[in-house]
Every structure is written in C-alpha cells, then in structure tokens.
Amino acid sequence: MSGGVLRVDPVACDGVGACALAAPALVDLDRWGYPLLPRRDLASADMPAARAAARACPRRALWLEEAAAG
Numbered sequence: 703m704s705g706g707v708l709r710v711d712p713v714a715c716d717g718v719g720a721c722a723l724a725a726p727a728l729v730d731l732d733r734w735g736y737p738l739l740p741r742r743d744l745a746s747a748d749m750p751a752a753r754a755a756a757r758a759c760p761r762r763a764l765w766l767e768e769a770a771a772g
Contacts, residue, residue, distance in 0.1 A: 704743030706768035708752050712736070714763035724758035725751035737764065 708728065717735035728751050730738040744752055749766075756764045 704769050705746045705749040706744055706752065706766050707742075708739045708744065708755065709765055709767055710737050710739060711763045711765075714761050715759075716761055716763075718760055720758040720760060721755040721764050725755035728752060729755050743769070 715736055717731075719731050719735045719737075721737050722729040722731045728740060728744070728748060732738055749768075752766050756766050758764075
C-alpha cells in the first residue's frame with residue numbers, strides 16, 4: 703500500500719538541508735545540499751518521516767502528494 707510521493711520545487715529550494723535532517727532515511731542531499739528524493743511511491747510507514755521533511759523546509763519547497771484513499 704502506498705502513502706504518497708515526496709516532491710520538491712527546485713526553483714524554490716535553497717539547499718538548506720533541513721529536510722534531510724528531519725528524514726534522513728528518505729532524503730539524501732547532493733553535493734550542493736539540494737534534496738535527492740525517492741523516485742517511488744512511499745510506503746505508509748514512511749509517511750510520518752515524509753511529513754516531517756516537508757514541515758522542516760523553511761522555503762516550503764518540499765511537499766507531500768498523498769495518495770487518494772480508496
């Protein structure tokens with residue numbers, strides 16, 4: 703069962719890295735500090751960490767597209 707997809711707006715992102723600190727199991731950083739996100743639907747167990755990563759972003763460049771129930 704999938705929970706959703708983590709997305710980033712590369713124009714809004716400043717490479718602060720707060721998302722990776724909040725969810726190190728989901729978010730890696732490239733050599734400039736920009737997030738590298740999973741290219742897959744997240745498992746339901748990953749959703750709390752994904753929400754924490756999105757909340758941690760000071761630029762609100764990261765968001766979670768949650769799967770529709772059904």
